[in-house]
Amino acid sequence: MKVATRIRRSARVGRTAVQLWLRYKAPAVGRRLSGREPASAAIMNRRHERTADQILKLALSMRGVMIKMCQAVATRADMFPPEFIEKLKQCHDAVPFQPFEVVRAVVERELGKPLDAVFSEFEEQPIAAASLAQVHAAKLHDGREVAVKVQYPDIEDIIRTDLNNMQRVCRIYEFFDPQPLELMPLLKELTTHLSYELDFEREADCSERVLELFSDDDRVKIPEVYREWSTKRVLVMEKISGIKITERAAIEAAGLDPADVVQDLMYIYVRMILAAGFFQADPHPGNLFVTPEGQVIVIDFGLSKELPEGFGLGLFELMFSLMTFNESAMVRAFGELGFRSKSGDDDTFLAIARRMVSRSDSGSFEGEFTEEMTDELFAAIREDPVAEVPSDFVLVARVFSFLSGIAHTLGSRANVLRAMGASTG
Amino acid sequence: MSATASPLHYSEEELLSSGSFREPLFANGVRCHGGFDDEGRYCSPRVLFRNPAINAWQDRLRQGGDTLFEISPDLIPPVHPNVAQAKLLLQNGVREPIVRALTIISIVEGFGAMIRDVKVPDLESLLVEPIHGTALAHLQRGLFEAHARDESGYRDEGGHKQMWEAARDAALENPKIPGDVLMRLMGRRDQRGRRKPLFPEIGEDLERSLGFMANVLVVEVMAAETFQWGIDLLSDPEISAAPEEAGGMVENIRADEKPHVEYLRTALSEVAARTIRTVDGKQISGKVVIDGLLHGILSEVIKNRRSDQRDDLREGLEKAVQVAAHPQRLLEDFDSLEFDWTPPSQTGFEASEAA
Numbered sequence: 001m002k003v004a005t006r007i008r009r010s011a012r013v014g015r016t017a018v019q020l021w022l023r024y025k026a027p028a029v030g031r032r033l034s035g036r037e038p039a040s041a042a043i044m045n046r047r048h049e050r051t052a053d054q055i056l057k058l059a060l061s062m063r064g065v066m067i068k069m070c071q072a073v074a075t076r077a078d079m080f081p082p083e084f085i086e087k088l089k090q091c092h093d094a095v096p097f098q099p100f101e102v103v104r105a106v107v108e109r110e111l112g113k114p115l116d117a118v119f120s121e122f123e124e125q126p127i128a129a130a131s132l133a134q135v136h137a138a139k140l141h142d143g144r145e146v147a148v149k150v151q152y153p154d155i156e157d158i159i160r161t162d163l164n165n166m167q168r169v170c171r172i173y174e175f176f177d178p179q180p181l182e183l184m185p186l187l188k189e190l191t192t193h194l195s196y197e198l199d200f201e202r203e204a205d206c207s208e209r210v211l212e213l214f215s216d217d218d219r220v221k222i223p224e225v226y227r228e229w230s231t232k233r234v235l236v237m238e239k240i241s242g243i244k245i246t247e248r249a250a251i252e253a254a255g256l257d258p259a260d261v262v263q264d265l266m267y268i269y270v271r272m273i274l275a276a277g278f279f280q281a282d283p284h285p286g287n288l289f290v291t292p293e294g295q296v297i298v299i300d301f302g303l304s305k306e307l308p309e310g311f312g313l314g315l316f317e318l319m320f321s322l323m324t325f326n327e328s329a330m331v332r333a334f335g336e337l338g339f340r341s342k343s344g345d346d347d348t349f350l351a352i353a354r355r356m357v358s359r360s361d362s363g364s365f366e367g368e369f370t371e372e373m374t375d376e377l378f379a380a381i382r383e384d385p386v387a388e389v390p391s392d393f394v395l396v397a398r399v400f401s402f403l404s405g406i407a408h409t410l411g412s413r414a415n416v417l418r419a420m421g422a423s424t425g
Numbered sequence: 426m427s428a429t430a431s432p433l434h435y436s437e438e439e440l441l442s443s444g445s446f447r448e449p450l451f452a453n454g455v456r457c458h459g460g461f462d463d464e465g466r467y468c469s470p471r472v473l474f475r476n477p478a479i480n481a482w483q484d485r486l487r488q489g490g491d492t493l494f495e496i497s498p499d500l501i502p503p504v505h506p507n508v509a510q511a512k513l514l515l516q517n518g519v520r521e522p523i524v525r526a527l528t529i530i531s532i533v534e535g536f537g538a539m540i541r542d543v544k545v546p547d548l549e550s551l552l553v554e555p556i557h558g559t560a561l562a563h564l565q566r567g568l569f570e571a572h573a574r575d576e577s578g579y580r581d582e583g584g585h586k587q588m589w590e591a592a593r594d595a596a597l598e599n600p601k602i603p604g605d606v607l608m609r610l611m612g613r614r615d616q617r618g619r620r621k622p623l624f625p626e627i628g629e630d631l632e633r634s635l636g637f638m639a640n641v642l643v644v645e646v647m648a649a650e651t652f653q654w655g656i657d658l659l660s661d662p663e664i665s666a667a668p669e670e671a672g673g674m675v676e677n678i679r680a681d682e683k684p685h686v687e688y689l690r691t692a693l694s695e696v697a698a699r700t701i702r703t704v705d706g707k708q709i710s711g712k713v714v715i716d717g718l719l720h721g722i723l724s725e726v727i728k729n730r731r732s733d734q735r736d737d738l739r740e741g742l743e744k745a746v747q748v749a750a751h752p753q754r755l756l757e758d759f760d761s762l763e764f765d766w767t768p769p770s771q772t773g774f775e776a777s778e779a780a
């Protein structure tokens with residue numbers, strides 16, 4: 001990357017950061033000095049919204065880490081206000097794509113061959129463009145239809161620069177703010193996740209691992225990776241086609257019951273998360289499809305993760321304690337999952353458990369972590385600065401709230417116990 | 426429905442009430458349901474009205490000349506590994522398979538919570554004869570809920586799930602739980618659950634709920650073997666660090682399970698004694714349906730349960746015994762302790778299946 005570009009990127013991030021700091025902190029300082037009341041909730045909400053908007057614009061124009069950072073922030077309902085989350089969720093769709101010549105150059109460099117030595121056809125227009133890569137339809141010489149995921153050139157460089165910038169901004173922020181949000185750990189985690197997502201060999205490994213997990217299960221379909229043509233930056237895989245999982249009308253038109261789809265989807269994630277301890281951590285609707293025969297297709301293993309031993313059981317216990325309104329079991333489960341209170345006592349978790357229990361009291365909890373449930377949990381945690389949430393839990397909770405969102409769209413509910421095989425009826 | 430306790434009618438509140446205990450039950454430090462009376466005897470939870478109610482419904486059934494069916498315990502294969510085998514493993518330091526088995530039992534007990542989600546369709550209109558004053562009329566008015574709470578615990582009181590955990594932890598001194606427990610649990614039965622209906626004429630909803638109840642009943646009957654196994658094993662001082670506490674805990678669980686078997690077989694017998702309206706406006710004998718469902722489930726049990734249990738254990742046993750001093754010899758000794766079991770040729774429910 002050119003030095004000038006690097007400087008320009010740094011400057012833009014820096015400028016936005018200063019503006020934001022001024023917006024939040026300067027008025028507070030002013031109020032304190034002049035002895036006025038702190039800003040009202042309505043004012044704060046408007047301010048959050050405006051800020052999120054500004055960040056989103058910056059991210060979309062800069063791609064790379066900024067988009068990922070937005071995605072990451074959008075998942076941390078335990079740290080950020082809802083106005084932020086809503087806005088930043090949008091950064092998933094709107095990325096412009098790279099011209100074909102750029103893509104061709106990457107593929108040829110990676111494979112060490114001209115494009116037509118490997119592919120008999122290669123669509124110039126991508127199927128999709130995301131933050132780190134875009135996907136093209138192509139055909140191998142033996143006639144197999146494939147999807148080719150191609151990493152943007154320079155993306156690693158861009159990301160390194162962005163990460164450095166953000167680190168600097170975070171440090172400055174933490175220096176100035178007497179009660180800083182802990183952005184550094186978030187950034188560190190983002191760095192880890194990005195390194196995963198940039199390594200398509202890892203993605204291929206993960207995809208194969210999940211394929212193996214469901215090898216004898218015809219409810220699930222995972223595209224095969226053609227390792228022969230895949231590298232760290234190019235992934236050639238079986239091309240899949242299906243109904244997007246949120247398209248209820250199309251699912252019904254295919255003669256499928258959306259309730260079965262929801263239950264199967266829950267089964268897939270329960271098997272990965274609770275049983276196998278290894279999971280595709282990115283079940284947004286762009287990564288899930290249904291075949292007309294009712295198989296659920298899972299793609300995009302870029303963000304797959306291994307959970308520590310015992311985590312699945314801990315999570316099961318947490319769900320179970322919610323189902324049975326059992327506060328002390330819930331406190332135990334929090335501990336098993338690695339939640340820590342900075343004060344070292346359990347009171348924090350007892351309070352959170354109480355709040356969760358009183359909330360799920362009204363309906364029967366069937367082990368479905370709805371968005372409202374996780375929202376409630378994270379709201380409770382956000383308000384209690386002594387609680388520390390393990391990052392694995394954040395990722396898993398995000399998965400379950402995605403699933404619950406999909407279930408909601410399909411007009412159904414999934415039952416975790418049934419997904420585990422509890423019912424034979 | 427009237428709330429006064431006439432022998433055949435009970436309110437939900439009554440069916441869920443326990444009366445008072447002199448002392449609550451604590452299992453390995455965790456508060457559980459039930460408690461002890463003045464003589465120190467264990468008393469199950471939620472049976473103050475539930476037990477007399479079940480007796481009353483059963484009496485009424487018999488007085489009407491109808492049968493209260495029974496599932497023969499001979500249909501249930503012995504637990505594998507048997508007590509002697511389990512003891513052998515533990516004495517040789519091979520704890521993992523037993524800890525896993527006990528943990529899976531506790532989780533499966535917890536799954537009993539599912540019964541509260543069974544949606545029984547409107548039986549008043551689906552059955553020709555009235556169901557006033559029967560167990561059937563109380564399924565969703567207390568019986569399912571009491572059952573669910575017994576199994577999975579409720580609020581600050583643990584249920585069988587926590588009691589099995591406590592028995593395990595007391596006897597084996599807080600063992601490490603193998604990381605693959607849920608994987609093994611999920612992998613063990615055929616997940617392709619969408620079975621073809623046996624009686625399409627009664628409608629999917631009715632068959633599903635009757636089938637679910639029949640299944641739970643069979644599981645409860647099979648559990649009797651498991652309880653005896655748990656009691657014998659965990660109260661053996663040679664391998665249990667807390668023979669009295671752990672063995673006693675499983676005895677308490679066994680006592681609590683009695684009403685589950687009883688209300689389920691009563692309700693299903695009540696259906697068998699009635700006539701079901703089919704979806705196409707005809708009628709079918711309830712006995713044909715109930716016998717058919719039970720025969721199907723029990724045939725499976727006879728055919729597969731023993732080999733399933735064996736496969737379950739065998740997977741990983743060879744690896745697990747490696748911690749022993751002489752793994753190969755241990756395996757041989759283990760196999761020599763196996764006892765024969767010949768599956769019965771009949772389930773006892775085939776008569777009207779053929780009819």
Ligand SMILES: Nc1ncnc2c1ncn2[C@@H]1O[C@H](COP(=O)(O)OP(=O)(O)OP(=O)(O)O)[C@@H](O)[C@H]1O
Nearest residue numbers: 128130133135147223237238239240286299300302
């Ligand atoms: N094997 C495939 N067959 C057909 N289409 C595919 C395949 N793999 C990916 N796609 C298409 O490309 C899109 C992006 O792919 P993928 O999700 O793997 O990329 P990504 O960079 O991880 O995107 P995001 O971060 O938005 O999830 C998918 O939503 C899908 O539409």
Ligand SMILES: [Fe+2]
Nearest residue numbers: 534576585682
């Ligand atoms: Fe039980």
Ligand SMILES: [Fe+2]
Nearest residue numbers: 576645682685
């Ligand atoms: Fe039971």
